[in-house]
Amino acid sequence: MFTQWFKNRWMLLISVLLSLHAHAEITWNFPTPATPMAEDTLHVHNKFMLIVMVIFLVVLGIMIYSIYNHRKSKGFKAAKFDGPSNKSQLIWTLVPFAILLYIDFILMGIPAYHSVVAMEDTKTNADMVIKVTGSQWRWQYEYMDGDAQGLKFVSNLKTSEDEIYNKTDKNPQYLLDVDNHLVLPVDKKVRVLLTSTDVIHNWWVPAFGAARDAIPGFLRETWVKIDKPGVYRGQCKELCGKGHGFMPVVVEAVPEADYKVWVEAQKVKLAAAAEGANKEWSKDELVAKGKEVYAKNCQVCHQANGKGLPPAFPSLVDSAIVKGKIFDEQGKLLKDSHLDRVLNGKGVMPAWKSVLNDVEIAAVVTYERVDFGGMSDTLQPAQVKALR
Amino acid sequence: MASKSQQAEHYFVPNPVIYPVIVSLGLLSLASGFIFNVNNYAAGGWMMLVGTILILSMVFKWMGSIIAESEGGLYKKWEDKSFRVGMIVFICSEVAFFAAFFGALFFMRVISIPELASFDPNFTMYKDFVANWPSAGPGGVVLGKEYVPAKFEPMGAWGLPAINTLLLLTSGATVTWAHWGILKNNRRQLVLGLFMTVALGIAFLACQAVEYHHAYTEMGLTLGAGAYGASFFMLTGFHGFHVLLGTIMLIVILLRSMKGHFTAQRHFGFEGVAWYWHFVDVVWLGLFVFVYWL
Amino acid sequence: MSSQATVHHDHHDDHHPTGIMRWLTTTNHKDIGTMYLVFSLIMFLLGGIMILGVRAELFQPGLQLVKPEFFNQLIGVHALIMIFAALMPAATGFANWMLPLQIGAPDMALPRLNNWGFWLLPPAAILLTLPFTLALFGIGDGAIATGWTFYAPLSVQGGIGVDFAIFAVHLLGVSSVLGSINVIVTILNMRAPGMTLMKMPMFAWSWLVTAFLLIATIPVLAGAVTMLLTDRHFGTHFFDAAGGGDPILFQHLFWFFGHPEVYIVLLPVWGFMPQILQTFSRKPMYGYKAQVYSLWAIGILALVVWAHHFFTVGMPVPALLYFMYSTMSISLPLAVLFFCWIATIWKGSLTFETPMLFAIGWIVLFGIGGLTGLVLADVAADAQYHHTYFVVAHFHYTLFAGGIMGIMAGVYYWLPKMTGHMFSERLGKLHFWLTAISFNLTFIPQFFLGLAGMPRRIPDYALQFAEFNMISSCAAFVLGLSQLIFVYNIISCVRGGKKATNKVWEGAEGLEWTLSSPPPYHSFTEQPVVK
Numbered sequence A: 001m002f003t004q005w006f007k008n009r010w011m012l013l014i015s016v017l018l019s020l021h022a023h024a025e026i027t028w029n030f031p032t033p034a035t036p037m038a039e040d041t042l043h044v045h046n047k048f049m050l051i052v053m054v055i056f057l058v059v060l061g062i063m064i065y066s067i068y069n070h071r072k073s074k075g076f077k078a079a080k081f082d083g084p085s086n087k088s089q090l091i092w093t094l095v096p097f098a099i100l101l102y103i104d105f106i107l108m109g110i111p112a113y114h115s116v117v118a119m120e121d122t123k124t125n126a127d128m129v130i131k132v133t134g135s136q137w138r139w140q141y142e143y144m145d146g147d148a149q150g151l152k153f154v155s156n157l158k159t160s161e162d163e164i165y166n167k168t169d170k171n172p173q174y175l176l177d178v179d180n181h182l183v184l185p186v187d188k189k190v191r192v193l194l195t196s197t198d199v200i201h202n203w204w205v206p207a208f209g210a211a212r213d214a215i216p217g218f219l220r221e222t223w224v225k226i227d228k229p230g231v232y233r234g235q236c237k238e239l240c241g242k243g244h245g246f247m248p249v250v251v252e253a254v255p256e257a258d259y260k261v262w263v264e265a266q267k268v269k270l271a272a273a274a275e276g277a278n279k280e281w282s283k284d285e286l287v288a289k290g291k292e293v294y295a296k297n298c299q300v301c302h303q304a305n306g307k308g309l310p311p312a313f314p315s316l317v318d319s320a321i322v323k324g325k326i327f328d329e330q331g332k333l334l335k336d337s338h339l340d341r342v343l344n345g346k347g348v349m350p351a352w353k354s355v356l357n358d359v360e361i362a363a364v365v366t367y368e369r370v371d372f373g374g375m376s377d378t379l380q381p382a383q384v385k386a387l388r
Numbered sequence B: 001m002a003s004k005s006q007q008a009e010h011y012f013v014p015n016p017v018i019y020p021v022i023v024s025l026g027l028l029s030l031a032s033g034f035i036f037n038v039n040n041y042a043a044g045g046w047m048m049l050v051g052t053i054l055i056l057s058m059v060f061k062w063m064g065s066i067i068a069e070s071e072g073g074l075y076k077k078w079e080d081k082s083f084r085v086g087m088i089v090f091i092c093s094e095v096a097f098f099a100a101f102f103g104a105l106f107f108m109r110v111i112s113i114p115e116l117a118s119f120d121p122n123f124t125m126y127k128d129f130v131a132n133w134p135s136a137g138p139g140g141v142v143l144g145k146e147y148v149p150a151k152f153e154p155m156g157a158w159g160l161p162a163i164n165t166l167l168l169l170t171s172g173a174t175v176t177w178a179h180w181g182i183l184k185n186n187r188r189q190l191v192l193g194l195f196m197t198v199a200l201g202i203a204f205l206a207c208q209a210v211e212y213h214h215a216y217t218e219m220g221l222t223l224g225a226g227a228y229g230a231s232f233f234m235l236t237g238f239h240g241f242h243v244l245l246g247t248i249m250l251i252v253i254l255l256r257s258m259k260g261h262f263t264a265q266r267h268f269g270f271e272g273v274a275w276y277w278h279f280v281d282v283v284w285l286g287l288f289v290f291v292y293w294l
Numbered sequence C: 001m002s003s004q005a006t007v008h009h010d011h012h013d014d015h016h017p018t019g020i021m022r023w024l025t026t027t028n029h030k031d032i033g034t035m036y037l038v039f040s041l042i043m044f045l046l047g048g049i050m051i052l053g054v055r056a057e058l059f060q061p062g063l064q065l066v067k068p069e070f071f072n073q074l075i076g077v078h079a080l081i082m083i084f085a086a087l088m089p090a091a092t093g094f095a096n097w098m099l100p101l102q103i104g105a106p107d108m109a110l111p112r113l114n115n116w117g118f119w120l121l122p123p124a125a126i127l128l129t130l131p132f133t134l135a136l137f138g139i140g141d142g143a144i145a146t147g148w149t150f151y152a153p154l155s156v157q158g159g160i161g162v163d164f165a166i167f168a169v170h171l172l173g174v175s176s177v178l179g180s181i182n183v184i185v186t187i188l189n190m191r192a193p194g195m196t197l198m199k200m201p202m203f204a205w206s207w208l209v210t211a212f213l214l215i216a217t218i219p220v221l222a223g224a225v226t227m228l229l230t231d232r233h234f235g236t237h238f239f240d241a242a243g244g245g246d247p248i249l250f251q252h253l254f255w256f257f258g259h260p261e262v263y264i265v266l267l268p269v270w271g272f273m274p275q276i277l278q279t280f281s282r283k284p285m286y287g288y289k290a291q292v293y294s295l296w297a298i299g300i301l302a303l304v305v306w307a308h309h310f311f312t313v314g315m316p317v318p319a320l321l322y323f324m325y326s327t328m329s330i331s332l333p334l335a336v337l338f339f340c341w342i343a344t345i346w347k348g349s350l351t352f353e354t355p356m357l358f359a360i361g362w363i364v365l366f367g368i369g370g371l372t373g374l375v376l377a378d379v380a381a382d383a384q385y386h387h388t389y390f391v392v393a394h395f396h397y398t399l400f401a402g403g404i405m406g407i408m409a410g411v412y413y414w415l416p417k418m419t420g421h422m423f424s425e426r427l428g429k430l431h432f433w434l435t436a437i438s439f440n441l442t443f444i445p446q447f448f449l450g451l452a453g454m455p456r457r458i459p460d461y462a463l464q465f466a467e468f469n470m471i472s473s474c475a476a477f478v479l480g481l482s483q484l485i486f487v488y489n490i491i492s493c494v495r496g497g498k499k500a501t502n503k504v505w506e507g508a509e510g511l512e513w514t515l516s517s518p519p520p521y522h523s524f525t526e527q528p529v530v531k
């Protein structure tokens, strides 16, 4: 079996190598820029690469010449010199030094200066502001002004476990696909604020040339101004725990008119969801909805069967918290109760209060109590809403 | 620098010893015991005990053999210089260690706290936070719907801390006075000077214990009291720990002096400890100014 | 440097315990040096095996062999082991073996501390790797999973492995500080009469700078991980915004140590490399003074450029500019060094024994590492490179090619002196070519992966990265297997082989070559006089 495994891999490798140059996907440089900043970065990068390549080739050339010509086997006798001693040799050292100074601080230093200043100029002429919040292991987007103000949603990885564990074929956007894209209008300067709820993440889209850390408790910012409509993909690039490889960033840039339409549609959806919090839900409805929510948000840590991965992630099956009371006699939320834990989190366990809406929280708690705790009570969205 | 006269000498290379290996084993046991302890595994306490015993007994023996070698006349000028340079470098590394904590203090005070207070209130989660020092940071407890910043009283500079400054400065003087004693071969002055230094060191530690007790029980000033509490206790705590070590070393030197060790020409053991003591003294001045006073 | 040595053999018996007790208790600089080098080799293999697990997982997209959390543990421990337990001990091993020989000293200045310095390492290695084993017994969830950089708050929320790593770092730090004290004292106080500072071998100079950096930065790392420990267990808020602390504070403290660290591991190599080059060029090294000044310039600059490792955290523009330009200026003293190395071989009478092959290959490959480092220093482009495989490739060109291959050159250069036997030239050359080729095949694709946008520290990746990863993984296995030749060559050289002469290499210069091969147990009982 093992040899078979190896044989397959080797065959795979060989066929891959053969088809290498025919592959259109392989890129040898930065992806095509979609913002002025990425454009700038690409230029700077190309220029610097050229410079260091030239330096490298010069150094290499001298060495090869020496290795070839100054061999003992060719009978070459060692010359006698061991260091600068007179004026002409001083010049010999000063001139290259000046050239290096020129390369470092003029040739490379000046364009670098301009790019840095442009990159940090987040506020002037900004057309809109969005806030991006990193959490283990998803991004949350919030529109801070304009028509879309108040619009807020979570963006989760869409790739299925089966794809990751090689049980089905991988789709072309493997690991780079999410359920809710961030939608932005083209040709608008968007100021992007970043923060995090747990550890440091880094919001990065290569085609934008923008990468910035999202730091818990602090605000960081960057900006994008997308030239062309399209879907742009990136990834979190600061190690943030076991799901670090699984929190892609997907931005969909659309013309302004389409953007307006999208915003209206989102608002309608939001209103419907808020409406849902007022109605009475049946147990089955809640469990069905909760199962969905669970699979999307909780399963990474607590696993599909609810058994978790102790000791890091506790099991919800037979958990005293899941089986315990939620409200006390006066109807106040008990500390360290099931709902308290889900709303406010603890340590590694994220706080879901600002991530999930009332219906989702009520549903997932009900689902856990029924499926893992063997209970039969329900938690109504209205009860959650009352706590906000 | 090596000179002609040293060339004829033999440099003292000690015989093979087992102490270092056992100290390392002790450290392994102490460290893993500590880890088990803070992570609530039962065996931790015992492992720490075993480690501590191993380390202490080996340090005792190791120092014992150094004293024996020293008194046996095995260390001459050449070796003496090695010890001196070594001690200076060691103290430099200690300076760097304290620099890390001072650095943390300045960073939080000058950069992170003002920054946390400066964010646009429309976007930040810490809307009501204003920067001032001392500060426990923006995160307080939310009682009901109301936000209450963490409460504590900062430690004033002009009570116990000022007394402690006097104690330490005086002890610096007494240890120098003791040094003059040995240089003049006046052993009474040496012993008396050392005795006073030890006494002052102990008095300092006692004052600090009172201060800590007060902070924890009455002022709400704890390790958990944000940037101020953390840097206050870590800085003064590590300093206090160094005072403790210094005092113990001074006691050893005092006992040796009473036994008639050291000569006017050769007393590196004394000087090494004295340097260390002065270093601890200087760190305190930094603490007094930046932690208590400003 | 002209030197003339008068060697008197030591006639009184050197009685020391035998068997295992010899090694546990030794105060002899050569024994301790040997232990450092052997330890380093073992740890290199261990760290390599861990990363082979990683490369196997990265062979193709999808999760096949390891879980993500275990993957993160592997990369962090790989790096900590390679840097702290393979590279640094190798450099200290050479310092122990060669400094007394090169400066004509009877031994290191503080032999008992020297022994302790070594014996702190095995406990530290145990602390680093123990959590893997404990996890098998259900204690904790494995080793540190934050990468080697310990970034808070990920390390604050991490498991028991972080605590183990913190204490491992403490022990390693104590060991490094002891080693540095010893080296500084030895160099300042134990030189042979007549050997002024400016006549010292370059290796001694480079170690002096290294020790200076270690003394200045290791305690800061110790402080940083101590704060991490109290944040984890005793309620402090150094790295927590809620208490007025800042996660970025940790990064400042870590990289204040971490950047000098990369020069700490390379400076010793920059010290002995010109000695190797001059030996096989049969021509004195070029620009001795210029090299000494450059080493110090690098040492000082190293302390003031640390923030180029976190350009993307959002620093104020002046800070960004300052750190960018100061980082770039390190290329100036390094250019001087490169110039001197090349001028040393220029018009020499060159031969290409194994050490020289490694030395030449080292200049070229380290050049690639250094030049890509210079590109990384540009803030705007770094937003793109940062935390991608471009950086991974950069630092393997510096750490593996610059560090490990440099150390290998040193091993081949001094092995005959240390063992008294010649190694197999044929195997040595084979080792060089296999290493050089498979190394490039492993890491050149990673440059392109980085440019195309593959983040580092991910256990699984998007499909467009598949081809390059596959090449890299295959080459990594060849690279790993090639190291077995190295191990075999060393072992057979220790056990026997052609007798080595005192001078070993035709063009060798320096006091160490005036002693027998292997040198007597007590090197210079009476110091030689240097004129």
Ligand code: HEA
Binding pocket: A055, A059, A100, A103, A104, C149, C262, C263, C265, C266, C308, C309, C310, C327, C328, C330, C331, C332, C334, C335, C338, C366, C367, C369, C370, C371, C372, C373, C374, C375, C376, C377, C378, C382, C385, C386, C387, C391, C394, C395, C398, C399, C402, C403
């Ligand atoms: C031994 C190790 C070593 C060495 C020597 C270096 C050397 C350098 N490194 Fe590197 N570096 C690392 C190890 C090393 N680095 C590691 C481990 C990391 C990642 C850590 C982590 O995140 O885990 C890293 C990351 C790293 C970054 C951060 C990247 C990021 O995460 O975004 C940067 C950015 O500036 C950088 C820059 C440099 C520079 C400018 C040098 C300079 O010293 C290079 C100087 C050399 C030359 C310039 C070449 C020789 C000169 C000439 C041939 C002469 C002519 C040249 C010119 C004048 C242009 N390095």
Ligand code: HEA
Binding pocket: C044, C045, C046, C047, C048, C049, C051, C052, C054, C055, C075, C076, C078, C079, C080, C082, C083, C087, C146, C147, C148, C149, C392, C396, C399, C400, C403, C404, C442, C456, C457, C458, C459, C476, C479, C480, C481, C483, C484
């Ligand atoms: C000195 C430092 C050093 C050295 C030598 C190496 C050596 C190697 N490294 Fe390492 N590496 C780092 C320092 C180093 N690395 C650092 C600092 C990081 C960053 C970690 C982080 O992100 O925090 C890193 C990360 C890192 C990554 C990125 C992981 C990630 O981000 O996801 C990769 C991926 O390819 C990699 C690969 C390799 C390979 C293939 C080697 C090869 O050169 C290894 C070759 C050697 C062997 C393979 C040993 C072979 C031995 C055997 C096979 C014999 C076994 C037999 C017996 C025991 C009897 N390294």
Ligand code: CUA
Binding pocket: A134, A135, A137, A200, A201, A202, A236, A237, A238, A239, A240, A241, A243, A244, A245, A247
């Ligand atoms: Cu979030 Cu990596």
Ligand SMILES: [Cu+2]
Binding pocket: C258, C259, C262, C306, C308, C309
């Ligand atoms: Cu660096």
